[in-house]
Amino acid sequence: MHREIRLLLRRWKITLLKKRENRRRLALFRPILPGANLKDRLIACCGAMLGLAATGLLCHNLLTHITSAPALVAPLVAPMGASAVLLFAVPASPLAQPWSIIGGNTLSALVGVMVAALIPDPMLAGGVAVALAIATMSMTRCLHPPGGAAALTAVIGGPAIAASGMQFVFYPVAVNSILLVMAGWTFHRFSGHSYPHRAPPKPVNTHGTADPPARTRAGVTADDLDEAIRELGEALDVNRDDLSALLEKAELHAMERMHSGITCGDIMAHDVVTVSPEAHPEVARARLIEHAFRTLPVVDRRNVVVGLVGHQHLVGDAATVAAVMAPPVTAGPETPAFRLLGPLSDGGTHEVAIVDASGGLLGVVTQTDLLLVMARTNLLQSLDSARSPAVLVASESR
Numbered sequence: 001m002h003r004e005i006r007l008l009l010r011r012w013k014i015t016l017l018k019k020r021e022n023r024r025r026l027a028l029f030r031p032i033l034p035g036a037n038l039k040d041r042l043i044a045c046c047g048a049m050l051g052l053a054a055t056g057l058l059c060h061n062l063l064t065h066i067t068s069a070p071a072l073v074a075p076l077v078a079p080m081g082a083s084a085v086l087l088f089a090v091p092a093s094p095l096a097q098p099w100s101i102i103g104g105n106t107l108s109a110l111v112g113v114m115v116a117a118l119i120p121d122p123m124l125a126g127g128v129a130v131a132l133a134i135a136t137m138s139m140t141r142c143l144h145p146p147g148g149a150a151a152l153t154a155v156i157g158g159p160a161i162a163a164s165g166m167q168f169v170f171y172p173v174a175v176n177s178i179l180l181v182m183a184g185w186t187f188h189r190f191s192g193h194s195y196p197h198r199a200p201p202k203p204v205n206t207h208g209t210a211d212p213p214a215r216t217r218a219g220v221t222a223d224d225l226d227e228a229i230r231e232l233g234e235a236l237d238v239n240r241d242d243l244s245a246l247l248e249k250a251e252l253h254a255m256e257r258m259h260s261g262i263t264c265g266d267i268m269a270h271d272v273v274t275v276s277p278e279a280h281p282e283v284a285r286a287r288l289i290e291h292a293f294r295t296l297p298v299v300d301r302r303n304v305v306v307g308l309v310g311h312q313h314l315v316g317d318a319a320t321v322a323a324v325m326a327p328p329v330t331a332g333p334e335t336p337a338f339r340l341l342g343p344l345s346d347g348g349t350h351e352v353a354i355v356d357a358s359g360g361l362l363g364v365v366t367q368t369d370l371l372l373v374m375a376r377t378n379l380l381q382s383l384d385s386a387r388s389p390a391v392l393v394a395s396e397s398r
Helices: 002-029 038-066 079-089 098-118 122-139 146-156 159-164 167-191 222-232 240-258 281-291 337-344 367-387 389-397
Strands: 295-299 305-310 351-355 361-366
Touching: 038 079, 038 167, 079 098, 079 146, 079 167, 098 122, 098 146, 098 167, 122 146, 146 167, 159 167, 222 240, 281 295, 281 305, 295 351, 295 361, 305 351, 337 351, 337 361, 337 367, 361 367
Parallel strands: none
Antiparallel strands: 295 305, 351 361
16 A cells, blocks of 8 residues: 555656656746737737838838839838837837847848858858848947848849849838838837837936935946846846836835835824915925924815925915925825835935825825834844844854
């Protein structure tokens, strides 16, 4: 009986190991593109269909009658299909930007035509053309994978392309690339993606000094990022500024996750000094000085937060607070407190108004409130670590 059980367990273990190995092998074929969902993929499909169709039709109807290229040269070349994949599926990629598409395809086609004229063997010429195309695109900062296909097409595309010579570089390759970029530029105005891609703006020191913003001083620096990329030893298909912004957001989300049990309602001040939007600015100034506050919430007769006013807003000769107040920064009472770390560390926001569903004021959370809860949380975590069994055993062994 025991022998049969051992055999069953052994077979089960072998089966489990085989399943794990199969999953590991299948993982090689899983998509690795983050941030893409079904909606994005459908949008990319529609964009590629419309962009390529428009490019082909325009080239056929507007340009073929003024070119002397042989009729066998199609108005749309195959590398444009690969360019469309990048342009519409990953528009934020450095490989999909306008100069990458136009410069990469055009310069590569030029290299291919020149190599085809110098090297008669098409197989050797194809390899040389692609290699030189990579070098050319790299030196001109327009690396674009379909450019390799453009160079190869110029070499092995057939008699029609060979007969067209240098004209193949400009039509159809350059014209196709320009029209495709224009189509992508137009399409992405409605797709929800920015194109040409612009990296998120870097945090700005709102005080006008040369120091970097407070939240970037103790985190990952540009030098850290450069060193990590060098140690990785791989060329990454991501903009450096995008990567920096992604790491900053990841740090904030990690902080929020580690302290997710504390909400704004737990730490907010309930007895809030406010001012009316119809009040004279001197009333707001007097209350700021009396209570040693930096800002005051501005609330209407229904206690709805309509603005925020601080000393810096009271410099002019306005008649009412409403004329000088700034837009409020608000959050709900159930919002995790550490989600306020971003706005309260940008240098321009000193307090966040906590409001109900209708915008009514419930309390405020200031930079001091958040600083204190961070200090207390870190202290409690340190004490818990000191009391953990592993630490106690280590201390007793000494």
